[in-house]
Amino acid sequence: MADKKPRYQLLKRRCLDQGVLFEDPEFPAEDSSLFFSQKPQVSFEWKRPHEIVNNPEFITGGASRTDICQGDLGDCWLLAAVASLTLDQKLLDRVVPPKQNFQENYAGIFHFWFWQYNEWVEVVVDDRLPTFRNRLVYLHSAEQNEFWSALLEKAYAKLNGNYESLKGGNTLEAMEDFTGGLGEMFDLNESSSDMYATIQKALQRRSMVGCSIDISSSAETEARTPSGLIKGHAYSVTGLQEIKYKGKPVRLIRVRNPWGQVEWNGAWSDNSAEWKMIDTSEHRTLNMVSKDDGEFWMAFEDFCKHFGKLEVCNLTPDSLYGDSTRKWNVSVYEGKWQKGSTAGGCRNFPETFWTNPQYKLRLHDADDGKNDSTLMIAILQKNRRKLRKEGVDLLTIGFAIYKAEPGDDHLPEEFFQFHASVARSKSYINVREICQRFQLPPGDYILVPTTFQPHHEADFHGDGFSIMSDTWLMKEKSLSVLQTAFLKCDNDNSGTISSYELRSAIEEAGFQVNNQLIQLLVLRYANDYMEIYFDNFIRCLVRLETSFTLFLVQYITYKTLLNTYEIRILKLPSKNIQHL
Structure with missing residues (x-):
């Protein structure tokens, strides 16, 4: 199970206080964690690193691509991504938190972070690993006493259900889970x-x-x-x-x-x-x-x-194009293809195509010096690897984009009988995520993500990236205010702020919070070392603004239901964040 709220320090402290080594009840040292259909031909023995070698190390001489050696599991796609991850220390530290070891305060527990559907989640594992004749069965390092890569693979297997679920895949899948890219x-x-x-x-x-x-x-x-x-x-x-x-x-x-x-x-x-x-x-x-x-x-x-x-x-939509980083407007969609209502299939099925989920897109202005605006669309199937044990596999998916009028929010069946798409995915394919870049004139559009066949069910996550117009750039100025507030409290220029500095940074951004709320925010957004990265600082403020706005709406609704006309306006901060 992946946790949005960090649990590692709490579980580790509990084990140290009780004098026991952690045993993960959510991913036990049993066959259910190894496979769901193909039982290994030989029996594996689960061992902790100190039962395999005399001097286990988490990382020896720094993590490198030579630490990635494939075992008896067809997950080369994952290992290729891990090897690439080692080329960037900051990215690696985000996924594989440093200062983990088998010596000081060792409790048999380790943790890793993965990007899942627009946020970072923590995965905690014990260090029992499958072995055969005292050698690791799956991913291992060239150094026999180094175990970070084997434990990372175990955490990713837990995230996806079991080790067998990692067989076969696309390198991009793991790369995106390691970076949010x-x-x-x-x-x-x-x-x-x-x-x-x-x-x-x-x-x-x-x-x-x-x-x-x-x-x-x-x-x-x-x-x-x-x-x-x-x-x-x-x-x-x-x-x-x-x-x-x-x-x-x-x-x-x-x-x-x-x-x-x-x-x-x-x-x-x-x-x-x-x-x-x-x-x-x-x-x-x-x-x-x-x-x-x-x-x-x-x-x-x-x-x-x-x-x-x-x-x-x-890491950004601009990475391969142009020499400067532009400002991007990001739209996030959560949806579901539901049999009988929203699983209409592709254009080959005109009777049901129009029932697919539809999402409004607006391209404000053309790119600098051009007539068209850049748009990137990414559609991702959720949890399909984890559902393999239930006989579920990746669906064949794609999408189409239609020109719309400003007032169009959902296009009817008749529209699709007389209008062709202005852009669409290059092909329908059975991968976790499809992503494509387009150049389209400014205006309103409707995005229609679909499965190839109708009546196929799945949850999906979508992202739309478009160049920000001047209007969006005005809103972007609020981000610079937040960045200034963050940097003002980042006294050691580490790229993080201490949890003790969070209140000052939040107040600098224009919010007033009490002690109880600060405690909750630290639990939710600080890492194990009580540090807060800038991206989590932004998420913290987004959550605050959303909560304040929701409170205001609920307050007005409550007063209306009581038949009163007293409406007290909860003043939102003047330096609040908008549409991030």
Whole structure:
């Protein structure tokens, strides 16, 4: 179970006070945590790290991509994302809180954070791990006494129901869960010649990048090619570099196989002749190490020739486009395809298509110097991996966008008989999330997310990103006020404020709160070290404003029901946050 309210410190303190090691009742050391359909051929023994090695460490010498070695579970998509996560210390610390260990105040309990449907949630686990003959069965580190990656995999398995639920997936899924970012997919066979620049910008802007080789049938899954690459297998992109070779520039790309072995054997592979033809300084620049660790360099042209799909998880919608960060308006949708009412299927089913959920979009202004406005749409199926044990799998989903009039909120059946969509998803596909970027004239639109077939049920989450107009930018000024309030209380420039400074920051932002409310806000938004990040500070203020507004509405409603005409206005702060 994932927790919106942190429980780690409370559970750990309880174990320390009682002198016991934590045993997670929500994810027990039993077969139910391992599988829901395919029982392992051998029996596993659950062991704590100190029962496996004499000197267990959470992280040894800093977390790195070499700590990611795949075990007997088909979750290479997850491991490729974990390897990318290690390239950015701040992102890693958000998911894998530091200062966890097996020595000081050890209680057999660890915790991790994942982004789920627009907020960070905590997952707490005990450190009992499945083993066979005293070796970890699933994800493990190259260092036998290092356990952070194995425990991270366990926490992610708990989040999704069990280990078997992690079999097969899309690297973008885990990348988004690690960052709260926005995923985009590129076809290397169709993409333009500037793909090198796209990847370069992605890595420079802390985006996470993965790749894979397409397969034509399930029989090709994890088939090894003559060049040493694995089909239908997730890789992570960890570097990009241009060097001089025989007096000419050569573009190289560094790729990692989460197996921790099996590498490319063509040009620029570990033992290829090309390395003997370049200066030793280039070796140092590329940090070239010739060993079978799953990581290798290859010419960028060969990369585009052999790999078919590139996945990029952007921390902002702007990461790959332009040199400056623009202001974005984000619209969030929560919906459900319900059989018999809102599960109408795609346009192939005109009798029911109009019954699908519909959402109003408004593009205020064109992008600077252009006639159209940028719009990004992302539709995500919720909890499908967790529901696998009930026989539920990913649905084939897509969406369409229709031009609408200002007064249109829900388009009737007749509308769709005479109007075509102005934009739509490139295809219908059975993935957790589909995301696409469009250029459309300013105006009003209706977004219609659908399953391919009618009568298929699922909960979904949607995000719409559009460039902010001057109106939105005026509202954005309130964000700068909040940022100023936050920085004023961030005395050590750490990017966090102490929970003891929260009241001052909230009052600086224009709210007045009492001690009881401060205590509740600290419990909800502070981390285990009683620190509050800026994003949680914003969420705290959004929750405060929403609560104040709701109180005002309820107060007026209550007074109206009593047949009185006394309406006292609860004054909202002048420096409040709007539409964030």
